[in-house]
Amino acid sequence: xxxxxxxxxxxxxxxxxxxxxxxxxxxxxxxxxxxxxxxxxxxxxxxxxxxxxxxxxxxxxxxxxxxxxxxxxxxxxxxxxxxxxxxxxxxxxxxxxxxxxxxxxxxxxxxxxxxxxxxxxxxxxxxxxxxxxxxxxxxxxxxxxxxxxxxxxxxxxxxxxxxxxxxxxxxxxxxxxxxxxxxxxxxxxxxxxxxxxxxxxxxxxxxxxxxxxxxxxxxxxxxxxxxxxxxxxxxxxxxxxxxxxxxxxxxxxxxxxxxxxxxxxxxxxxxxxxxxxxxxxxxxxxxxxxxxxxxxxxxxxxxxxxxxxxxxxxxxxxxxxxxxxxxxxxxxxxxxxxxxxxxxxxxxxxxxxxxxxxxxxxxxxxxxxxxxxxxxxxxxxxxxxxxxxxxxxxxxxxxxxxxxxxxxxxxxxxxx
Amino acid sequence: xxxxxxxxxxxxxxxxxxxxxxxxxxxxxxxxxxxxxxxxxxxxxxxxxxxxxxxxxxxxxxxxxxxxxxxxxxxxxxxxxxxxxxxxxxxxxxxxxxxxxxxxxxxxxxxxxxxxxxxxxxxxxxxxxxxxxxxxxxxxxxxxxxxxxxxxxxxxxxxxxxxxxxxxxxxxxxxxxxxxxxxxxxxxxxxxxxxxxxxxxxxxxxxxxxxxxxxxxxxxxxxxxxxxxxxxxxxxxxxxxxxxxxxxxxxxxxxxxxxxxxxxxxxxxxxxxxxxxxxxxxxxxxxxxxxxxxxxxxxxxxxxxxxxxxxxxxxxxxxxxxxxxxxxxxxxxxxxxxxxxxxxxxxxxxxxxxxxxxxxxxxxxxxxxxxxxxxxxxxxxxxxxxxxxxxxxxxxxxxxxxxxxxxxxxxxxxxxxxxxxxxxxxxxxxxxxxxxxxxxxxxxxxxxxxxxxxxxxxxxxxxxxxxxxxxxxxxxxxxxxxxxxxxxxxxxxxxxxxxxxxxxxxxxxxxxxxxxxxx
Numbered sequence: 053x054x055x056x057x058x059x060x061x062x063x064x065x066x067x068x069x070x071x072x073x074x075x076x077x078x079x080x081x082x083x084x085x086x087x088x089x090x091x092x093x094x095x096x097x098x099x100x101x102x103x104x105x106x107x108x109x110x111x112x113x114x115x116x117x118x119x120x121x122x123x124x125x126x127x128x129x130x131x132x133x134x135x136x137x138x139x140x141x142x143x144x145x146x147x148x149x150x151x152x153x154x155x156x157x158x159x160x161x162x163x164x165x166x167x168x169x170x171x172x173x174x175x176x177x178x179x180x181x182x183x184x185x186x187x188x189x190x191x192x193x194x195x196x197x198x199x200x201x202x203x204x205x206x207x208x209x210x211x212x213x214x215x216x217x218x219x220x221x222x223x224x225x226x227x228x229x230x231x232x233x234x235x236x237x238x239x240x241x242x243x244x245x246x247x248x249x250x251x252x253x254x255x256x257x258x259x260x261x262x263x264x265x266x267x268x269x270x271x272x273x274x275x276x277x278x279x280x281x282x283x284x285x286x287x288x289x290x291x292x293x294x295x296x297x298x299x300x301x302x303x304x305x306x307x308x309x310x311x312x313x314x315x316x317x318x319x320x321x322x323x324x325x326x327x328x329x330x331x332x333x334x335x336x337x338x339x340x341x342x343x344x345x346x347x348x349x350x351x352x353x354x355x356x357x358x359x360x361x362x363x364x365x366x367x368x369x370x371x372x373x374x375x376x377x378x379x380x381x382x383x384x385x386x387x388x389x390x391x392x393x394x395x396x397x398x399x400x401x402x403x404x405x406x407x408x409x410x411x412x413x414x415x416x417x418x419x420x421x422x423x424x425x426x427x428x429x430x431x432x433x434x435x436x437x438x439x440x441x442x443x444x445x446x447x448x449x450x451x452x453x454x455x456x457x458x459x460x461x462x463x464x465x466x467x468x
Numbered sequence: 469x470x471x472x473x474x475x476x477x478x479x480x481x482x483x484x485x486x487x488x489x490x491x492x493x494x495x496x497x498x499x500x501x502x503x504x505x506x507x508x509x510x511x512x513x514x515x516x517x518x519x520x521x522x523x524x525x526x527x528x529x530x531x532x533x534x535x536x537x538x539x540x541x542x543x544x545x546x547x548x549x550x551x552x553x554x555x556x557x558x559x560x561x562x563x564x565x566x567x568x569x570x571x572x573x574x575x576x577x578x579x580x581x582x583x584x585x586x587x588x589x590x591x592x593x594x595x596x597x598x599x600x601x602x603x604x605x606x607x608x609x610x611x612x613x614x615x616x617x618x619x620x621x622x623x624x625x626x627x628x629x630x631x632x633x634x635x636x637x638x639x640x641x642x643x644x645x646x647x648x649x650x651x652x653x654x655x656x657x658x659x660x661x662x663x664x665x666x667x668x669x670x671x672x673x674x675x676x677x678x679x680x681x682x683x684x685x686x687x688x689x690x691x692x693x694x695x696x697x698x699x700x701x702x703x704x705x706x707x708x709x710x711x712x713x714x715x716x717x718x719x720x721x722x723x724x725x726x727x728x729x730x731x732x733x734x735x736x737x738x739x740x741x742x743x744x745x746x747x748x749x750x751x752x753x754x755x756x757x758x759x760x761x762x763x764x765x766x767x768x769x770x771x772x773x774x775x776x777x778x779x780x781x782x783x784x785x786x787x788x789x790x791x792x793x794x795x796x797x798x799x800x801x802x803x804x805x806x807x808x809x810x811x812x813x814x815x816x817x818x819x820x821x822x823x824x825x826x827x828x829x830x831x832x833x834x835x836x837x838x839x840x841x842x843x844x845x846x847x848x849x850x851x852x853x854x855x856x857x858x859x860x861x862x863x864x865x866x867x868x869x870x871x872x873x874x875x876x877x878x879x880x881x882x883x884x885x886x887x888x889x890x891x892x893x894x895x896x897x898x899x900x901x902x903x904x905x906x907x908x909x910x911x912x913x914x915x916x917x918x919x920x921x922x923x924x925x926x927x928x929x930x931x932x933x934x935x936x937x938x939x940x941x942x943x944x945x946x947x948x949x950x951x952x953x954x955x956x957x958x959x960x961x962x963x964x965x966x967x968x969x970x971x972x973x974x975x976x977x978x979x980x981x982x983x984x985x986x987x
Contacts, residue, residue, distance in 0.1 A: 323579075327579045327580055328574075328578060328579060328580060329572035329574060329580060332561075332565060332568070332569060332572060332580060333569065333570075333572075335558075335561070336558055336561070336569050339558045339559075339560060339561070340556070340557070340558045340559075342556060343556035343557060343558055343569075344569065344570070345520075345540065346518070346520070346540050346550070346552065346556045347540065347544075347556070347569050347570030347571075347621075348539065348540045348541035348544055348570050349569070349570050459559075459560075
């Protein structure tokens with residue numbers, strides 16, 4: 053009896069939430085939309101793109117929103133009556149219909165380049181994803197690295213200086229990766245060898261990085277820009293054939309090197325972590341280091357390697373900021389992306405693919421708020437910027453899809 | 469030639485000589501029991517053998533050859549495998565993944581070959597009668613099966629010397645039988661086994677030879693045929709011990725604890741106490757038996773206010789206490805000897821005198837207004853320490869520096885010196901030496917005879933049988949049955965512990981009987 057009532061309740065509450073979302077769509081957007089007005093969504097990134105041009109998507113605004121509201125309410129009712137199994141599907145339905153109707157409402161009577169926004173979402177997600185991957189690979193071995201932000205900042209500066217001095221972007225890339233590895237090695241040494249509190253060590257790295265890069269920047273980079281701080285950026289590489297696909301082509305296959313490397317890394321890390329001996333050992337060390345130790349696995353070695361590889365990934369993320377996007381270093385230019393990466397890691401349940409997907413959500417809202425400013429919507433863009441973090445906090449409380457960190461996460465290993 | 473020989477192994481930890489020139493031999497195809505109290509140095513010795521500790525002195529010979537064992541890998545190479553007391557399994561991984569960890573076969577030069585390992589596990593299962601599903605997640609397996617996974621792990625590494633550290637601590641009597649059968653099969657197929665335990669009966673039942681450790685020294689190797697439990701116990705403890713708890717017939721009076729339709733969820737949201745109803749009368753001991761992890765812990769937590777209950781009522785001496793604060797509950801005259809004494813029983817970094825007044829520090833005479841009365845606290849603590857035989861240089865010593873037995877005595881002193889109506893004692897003697905066990909058992913019976921209601925939770929069936937007047941058996945959050953202790957057999961309780969309630973309870977001889985306690 054007991055379990056049955058709680059089961060019904062577990063169906064009821066999400067159902068109500070979905071129906072309320074449907075009503076909100078109606079109240080917020082449908083009522084405020086002019087009849088007979090259309091919303092135009094651009095499906096081509098620009099005329100110069102290699103992709104085959106396709107017609108824009110034109111939606112009658114009010115009708116479109118009504119349909120979305122109805123569909124949402126229908127799914128809510130379905131959930132209450134029958135139950136939808138997957139939590140992911142539930143969140144997907146709510147998020148999609150809400151965001152879609154918001155976009156239709158905001159674009160009514162105007163035109164909005166949809167593919168352009170998706171493309172910039174991926175670009176903006178790149179540093180977040182790299183930070184998240186760094187977090188995944190270290191925390192899977194139970195070392196918390198909160199110093200990703202600082203690592204990226206140092207790497208960003210190292211990249212631009214070395215690339216400018218050597219007149220070679222690839223030198224900059226390698227230097228950035230090595231810098232990241234070096235900073236992470238320091239962190240690993242502190243927390244594994246000396247068992248320094250992992251948070252303290254990470255915070256120290258962040259503070260050091262902010263101070264050091266700002267000092268170098270104001271002392272040298274700003275005065276001798278052409279000597280040190282003007283590297284140029286990696287060009288956009290279009291992949292033949294694939295980039296011709298409408299929508300997907302310009303979003304996925306017309307990018308710079310760092311973005312491609314990120315996508316490659318996601319796949320590689322996912323495979324390594326779950327289908328290779330090294331991944332199995334990494335996860336074992338993160339879950340139950342003593343068990344791994346009794347089977348002859350060198351816990352410390354596994355942790356060192358993972359943290360350092362993580363640092364190199366963060367170094368790549370650092371390179372994105374300078375030689376990957378603007379070609380110069382500005383003070384504190386990482387702007388918290390390293391921390392957002394950690395949120396993406398948690399949201400993605402410590403999986404490379406999950407971390408990348410959640411980075412895309414963060415990137416999407418980031419680019420959405422820029423576009424909203426251009427469209428001139430009455431909602432302050434800061435509110436839009438807040439949305440992903442609110443979602444993160446809800447996730448962290450465990451109401452939706454509780455995420456379990458590796459069992460030994462953050463704990464130093466004592467070998468007798 | 470013996471398969472394994474330890475010669476003069478010595479290991480000192482700061483302040484203790486854990487192993488003092490211990491020597492032993494293991495013959496081919498035998499089961500050698502390593503018997504000793506907690507703290508006698510059994511586990512230290514085996515961890516040295518397995519390469520987890522470095523010995524200060526001594527040498528290890530495997531099949532006559534000197535073995536250099538510095539880390540587990542060396543031990544594994546020498547064919548030594550260990551089943552640890554606390555399982556070394558990763559709950560979120562599958563059986564296959566746990567077994568292959570450390571020596572993973574690969575296909576295509578890179579990827580884990582899970583199928584190959586699963587096949588090998590099935591072969592081992594068949595060969596030795598170790599039934600297990602290679603694709604199951606370890607967290608979903610019952611404890612007995614997890615132990616089989618541990619044994620398979622060792623066999624997969626082709627060990628022929630198996631060390632089992634207290635393997636029966638977490639098993640039901642039936643599972644123990646099963647384990648013994650497996651051990652016999654293993655020995656028949658040419659393996660040699662070291663079986664670490666402190667339980668006398670098990671030793672008598674399974675060992676070919678017994679090496680007894682006491683205080684870090686080997687006090688002799690004997691044959692079970694020449695021994696009886698009393699002799700073994702005195703060899704192990706170093707003095708005569710009483711194996712029987714002496715107690716008079718209980719004289720139960722009015723109802724003290726009344727629990728009705730109780731439901732409790734654990735931290736993960738699992739329903740772990742599922743509709744429990746019982747009562748405990750003043751002057752009787754109700755024992756709750758059951759394998760660890762069947763909801764006993766959460767039941768106690770909800771009775772003592774550490775975990776909220778979903779529904780149901782709990783009354784102590786007629787007053788409702790469900791979902792109130794621990795302080796409110798203890799003020800109703802409830803004493804709690806918690807399962808995890810270091811976490812819930814004591815503040816380890818506080819001195820003994822502060823620990824002695826943790827329940828009463830805010831009351832007169834220990835506090836006047838907001839000011840603690842140091843003199844009063846010290847005087848009372850010193851008196852209690854003497855009265856309850858807490859062996860310590862002074863009451864200013866931090867509780868964390870004392871031995872388990874003395875820590876437990878602080879808790880007993882604190883809880884028993886208050887006027888209490890109900891005593892909830894959860895695993896009161898877990899990990900203690902025989903002397904302390906004897907002492908605590910006698911105190912509990914003393915409290916019962918004073919008219920306190922006692923709720924005893926223990927996973928040691930012998931302890932339950934020795935102390936209880938009635939016995940409830942808990943399985944998967946429910947009471948399978950509540951039976952009078954005087955007319956029940958161990959076998960019947962074993963069945964109940966496995967969740968089986970036989971239609972016709974076997975009748976046991978009534979009347980006077982003594983119960984032996986495995987120390």
